[in-house]
Amino acid sequence: MSDPASSVVSRAAALVEDRTLPAVRAWKEAHPDGLVVGYLPIYVPRPLIEAMGALPVAVFGGGDAIDIIRGDSYFQSYICHIPRSTVELGLCGDLDALDAVLFPSICDVIRNLGGMWRMLFPDKLSLYVDLPQNFDMAVGGKFYVHEMQRIAGELVKRGAKPLEPEALRQAIARENTRRAAIAELDLLRRTEPWRVKASEAYLVIRAGATLPAAEHEAMVREFLAAVRQREARPVDNVRVVLVGSFCEQPPFDLIRALERSGCDIVDDDFQLGLRMIDGDIPGDDDPIEALSRAYLERGRDTASRYIGDLVKGAGLIGRVKASHADGVIFAAASFCDPALLDQPMLEHALTKAGVPHTSFKFAENTGQFQVIREQAGAFSDAVKLWGAAS
Amino acid sequence: MSETEADKDKSQLRQKRMIADHFAALARAKAEGKKVVYTFVPGNVTELLGALELLPVLPEINALQSGMRKKSAGYIAEAEKSGHSEDVCTYVKCDLGMLKSGNFGPTGEKLPEPDLLLLSYTGCFTFMKWFELLKQEYDCPVVMLHVPYQTDGVISADMRKYIVDQLEREVIPALEKVAGKKLDREELSRRLALSARAEEDLVAVWESARHKPSPIDGYFGGVYYVGPIFSSFRGSEDAALYYQELRAEIEERVRLGKGPVTPDGDMGEEKYRLVVEGPPNWTSFYDFWRMFSREGATVVASTYTRVGGLYDNGFRHDPKKPLESLADYCLGCYTNLGLPTRLDLLERYIKDYAADGFLINSVKSCNSFSVGQLLMLRKLEERTGVPGGFIESDLVDPRYFGKANIENRVQSFLQVLAARKKSGGGPLPTREKRVALPIVGGGS
Numbered sequence: 001m002s003d004p005a006s007s008v009v010s011r012a013a014a015l016v017e018d019r020t021l022p023a024v025r026a027w028k029e030a031h032p033d034g035l036v037v038g039y040l041p042i043y044v045p046r047p048l049i050e051a052m053g054a055l056p057v058a059v060f061g062g063g064d065a066i067d068i069i070r071g072d073s074y075f076q077s078y079i080c081h082i083p084r085s086t087v088e089l090g091l092c093g094d095l096d097a098l099d100a101v102l103f104p105s106i107c108d109v110i111r112n113l114g115g116m117w118r119m120l121f122p123d124k125l126s127l128y129v130d131l132p133q134n135f136d137m138a139v140g141g142k143f144y145v146h147e148m149q150r151i152a153g154e155l156v157k158r159g160a161k162p163l164e165p166e167a168l169r170q171a172i173a174r175e176n177t178r179r180a181a182i183a184e185l186d187l188l189r190r191t192e193p194w195r196v197k198a199s200e201a202y203l204v205i206r207a208g209a210t211l212p213a214a215e216h217e218a219m220v221r222e223f224l225a226a227v228r229q230r231e232a233r234p235v236d237n238v239r240v241v242l243v244g245s246f247c248e249q250p251p252f253d254l255i256r257a258l259e260r261s262g263c264d265i266v267d268d269d270f271q272l273g274l275r276m277i278d279g280d281i282p283g284d285d286d287p288i289e290a291l292s293r294a295y296l297e298r299g300r301d302t303a304s305r306y307i308g309d310l311v312k313g314a315g316l317i318g319r320v321k322a323s324h325a326d327g328v329i330f331a332a333a334s335f336c337d338p339a340l341l342d343q344p345m346l347e348h349a350l351t352k353a354g355v356p357h358t359s360f361k362f363a364e365n366t367g368q369f370q371v372i373r374e375q376a377g378a379f380s381d382a383v384k385l386w387g388a389a390s
Numbered sequence: 391m392s393e394t395e396a397d398k399d400k401s402q403l404r405q406k407r408m409i410a411d412h413f414a415a416l417a418r419a420k421a422e423g424k425k426v427v428y429t430f431v432p433g434n435v436t437e438l439l440g441a442l443e444l445l446p447v448l449p450e451i452n453a454l455q456s457g458m459r460k461k462s463a464g465y466i467a468e469a470e471k472s473g474h475s476e477d478v479c480t481y482v483k484c485d486l487g488m489l490k491s492g493n494f495g496p497t498g499e500k501l502p503e504p505d506l507l508l509l510s511y512t513g514c515f516t517f518m519k520w521f522e523l524l525k526q527e528y529d530c531p532v533v534m535l536h537v538p539y540q541t542d543g544v545i546s547a548d549m550r551k552y553i554v555d556q557l558e559r560e561v562i563p564a565l566e567k568v569a570g571k572k573l574d575r576e577e578l579s580r581r582l583a584l585s586a587r588a589e590e591d592l593v594a595v596w597e598s599a600r601h602k603p604s605p606i607d608g609y610f611g612g613v614y615y616v617g618p619i620f621s622s623f624r625g626s627e628d629a630a631l632y633y634q635e636l637r638a639e640i641e642e643r644v645r646l647g648k649g650p651v652t653p654d655g656d657m658g659e660e661k662y663r664l665v666v667e668g669p670p671n672w673t674s675f676y677d678f679w680r681m682f683s684r685e686g687a688t689v690v691a692s693t694y695t696r697v698g699g700l701y702d703n704g705f706r707h708d709p710k711k712p713l714e715s716l717a718d719y720c721l722g723c724y725t726n727l728g729l730p731t732r733l734d735l736l737e738r739y740i741k742d743y744a745a746d747g748f749l750i751n752s753v754k755s756c757n758s759f760s761v762g763q764l765l766m767l768r769k770l771e772e773r774t775g776v777p778g779g780f781i782e783s784d785l786v787d788p789r790y791f792g793k794a795n796i797e798n799r800v801q802s803f804l805q806v807l808a809a810r811k812k813s814g815g816g817p818l819p820t821r822e823k824r825v826a827l828p829i830v831g832g833g834s
Contacts (some may be wrong), residue, residue, distance in 0.1 A: 076764070079761055108758040118728075134560070167438075337478055
C-alpha cells in the first residue's frame with residue numbers, strides 16, 4: 001500500500017529544497033503590492049508582518065545545497081556557517097525576492113550580519129529586532145511594543161500596509177491555528193513516534209518558512225490526516241530530545257542518520273521560531289501588547305533568552321518528562337556561541353537529574369554522518385541496555 | 391613600559407597605586423563587611439556602585455591579566471576539561487578556569503565571592519551566558535541591565551527609557567539591597583561630574599595623536615590610558631586626577647616633540663601612523679607591541695579603547711541627568727554600535743588622524759568585534775584609499791597567537807605602507823584584484 005503521506009511530504013520537500021523560493025515568487029506575483037520580509041532565526045513576530053499584507057519568510061541559510069564561494073570571503077574560519085551561506089544566497093540573487101530582512105537579537109553573529117546586510121545590499125531594508133531580555137511587562141514589554149511599532153513603521157515606508165489592530169488580531173488568530181496544528185503534530189510525535197518520523201515532521205514544518213500561516217496550517221493538517229491513516233507498528237527505538245539546533249539547521253541527512261541509529265526524536269528545537277510561544281496568543285483589545293506579553297510570559301526557554309531567576313535546565317528536564325524521553329542529544333552548530341555556552345549548564349542539570357545525554361557538533365553542510373551515526377547508535381544501545389549512557 | 395619606578399610618570403604611579411589599593415580592598419572586603427559586585431566593562435555603571443560603596447570586580451579584566459601573567463592557557467584547559475567547548479570565548483573559559491583554580495587575582499590574593507552579579511548586557515551576547523555560568527557557581531542574586539543595540543547610530547527615546555526604567559525598577563533596588571542603604575542621588579551626581587572631568591581629559595589625550603609625531607600610542611599605550619575609566623575607578627577623585635596628570639604629561643610630550651612611550655622607552659622616528667580595529671592579544675602583548683614600535687609604527691587611534699565608553703563623539707556623563715546619561719553611556723559603547731556606524735567612526739579616525747594604514751586584529755574569541763571585519767576592511771579601503779591589513783589572533787588563548795606568522799604579516803603590511811610612501815601613494819587596486827595583501831591567519 002502506498003504511503004498516504006507521500007504526496008504532502010514530497011510537496012514539503014520541494015518547498016524546502018528549492019532555494020530560489022518558488023512559493024515566495026508565486027505569492028509576490030499574486031500580491032504585487034505586498035512586501036516579502038525575510039527573517040533570520042530564531043523568532044520574529046510573524047503575525048505583525050502578515051497583518052501588514054506582507055509575507056514573512058524564514059531564512060535558514062543554504063544548508064548543504066550550495067557551494068560557498070563568495071560567502072566564505074566575508075567570514076573568518078571561526079564563525080559559524082549560517083552567515084556564510086546566507087551571504088552567498090544573497091550575492092547570487094537567490095534572496096532577491098526579499099524586500100526586507102529582519103535580524104533578531106539571537107547572538108552577535110546574526111546581529112552583525114544585519115549590519116553587513118545593510119552594507120552589501122543597501123537597496124534592501126535591513127532591520128534589527130531587539131527582543132527584550134527584561135521580562136517585566138511594564139519595562140521590557142513596553143520596549144518590545146515600541147520595537148514592533150518601529151519595525152512596522154519602517155515596513156510602511158517600504159510600501160507595506162499600515163498596521164491596523166483588527167488585521168493584527170486576525171493574523172494572530174491565523175498564527176494560533178497554525179501553531180495549534182504544529183502542536184498537534186508534536187503531540188503525535190511524542191505519543192506515536194513510529195507513525196511520524198521526526199525527519200518528515202521537520203520537512204512539513206520547515207515548508208512553512210515560505211508560506212502564509214493559513215496555507216501552512218492546511219499543509220500540516222493534511223499531513224496529520226495522512227499519517228493517521230498509516231499502518232504503523234511501534235518500534236523498539238530510544239526516545240530522545242534533541243537540543244541545540246535552534247538557528248543553523250543540521251543537514252537533513254543528519255536527522256535521518258540519527259533516526260537510522262535507533263533514535264526516535266520525540267522533541268527538538270529545530271526551527272524553533274514557529275514554536276517559540278507556548279499556547280494561544282489571546283485576542284486582546286490591544287493585539288500588539290498581546291504579542292509582547294506572549295513573548296515575555298510564554299516564550300520558550302532557549303539559549304539566547306536570558307534565564308533570569310529560573311533554574312537552568314528545568315525547562316529541558318520538563319520537556320524530557322513530558323515526552324517520556326530516555327535521553328537527550330545535544331546537536332549544536334560548530335561555533336554557535338549560545339548553544340555551546342548553554343550546553344555545559346544543561347548537561348550539568350541532566351546529569352543531576354539522571355537523564356542520559358550525548359553531544360556532537362555539526363555544520364549545515366556537514367557531509368559525513370558515519371561517526372555521528374555510530375555515536376548515536378552507541379548512545380541508543382547504552383540507554384537500552386543500562387538506562388544510562390555513561 | 392619604563393623599567394624602574396623612577397622612570398615612571400606620575401600618572402603611571404598613581405594608576406599602579408589605585409589598582410593595588412583596589413585589590414587590597416577586595417582582599418579585605420569580606421572581613422570588613424564590604425559588598426562585592428561582579429560586572430562587565432562595557433556598559434558598567436561604576437558611579438552607581440561607588441555611590442553605594444560597592445566594590446566592583448570585572449571578570450574580563452581578570453581574564454586579560456591572567457593572559458598577561460601567562461596563566462590563561464592553564465585556566466582555559468581547566469575549563470575545557472570540565473566540558474566547555476573549544477569554540478567559545480576564551481575570556482569566559484579563562485575566568486571559569488581561574489575560579490576553579492582558587493580565584494586568585496593579579497596580586498596573588500584571593501578574590502572575594504560576589505554578593506551580586508550585575509549583568510550589563512551591552513554589545514556582547516556572551517556576557518549573558520557568562521553570568522548564567524557564574525550564577526551556577528555562586529549563591530548570589532543576578533540583576534540584568536539589558537542595553538538595546540544602536541543599529542542606526544541613533545539613540546531613541548524608547549531605548550533610553552528602557553534603560554532608565556530598568557535602572558530605577560530593578561538595578562538600583564538590587565544594588566541598594568546588597569549595599570544595605572538607599573542610593574544617595576547627590577553622591578551619584580557628584581561622581582558623574584568627576585567622570586565628565588576625566589572624560590574631557592581623556593579625549594584631549596586621544597586627540598593629541600593628531601600631532602606629528604603622535605605623543606601617544608592609542609592602542610598599546612591606550613589600553614593603559616583606559617584602565618581607570620574602563621574599570622573600577624570612573625567617578626572617583628583618583629580617576630579624575632589620573633586623567634588630569636596624564637593629559638599634562640602628554641601635553642608636555644607634545645611640547646618636547648616626543649613620540650610615544652614604548653616597552654623599550656621613547657619611540658624613535660615615527661614612520662607609520664596606523665588605526666587599529668579589534669582588541670589586542672594579551673598573552674604576547676609586549677611582543678605584539680614591539681612588532682610595531684620597533685618598526686616606527688604608532689597607532690594613532692583604535693576602536694578597542696572605545697569599547698568601555700566612546701567619548702570622542704562628544705558624550706559626557708551628565709550630573710544633571712544621571713540615569714539618562716548612564717543610559718546614553720551604555721548605549722554608546724563601541725561594540726554596541728551597528729557595523730555601518732563602526733565603519734563611519736573608523737573612516738573618521740583614519741582621516742582625522744592622518745593614518746597611513748589601518749590594521750584589523752581579528753580575535754577568535756569575540757564575535758561581537760569580529761563578524762563583519764572582512765567587509766569593513768574592503769569598505770574602508772574603498773572609502774579612504776588607505777591600505778588595510780588583517781591578522782588573526784585571540785584575546786587570552788596562546789594557542790591562537792602564532793608569533794612568526796603575525797610578525798611576518800605585520801612586516802609585509804608595513805612594507806606596503808613604506809612602498810606607498812615612497813611612490814607618493816595613489817589609488818588602491820580593488821582587493822579582489824590584489825595579491826599583495828592576502829588575508830592570512832596568525833594562528834599556529
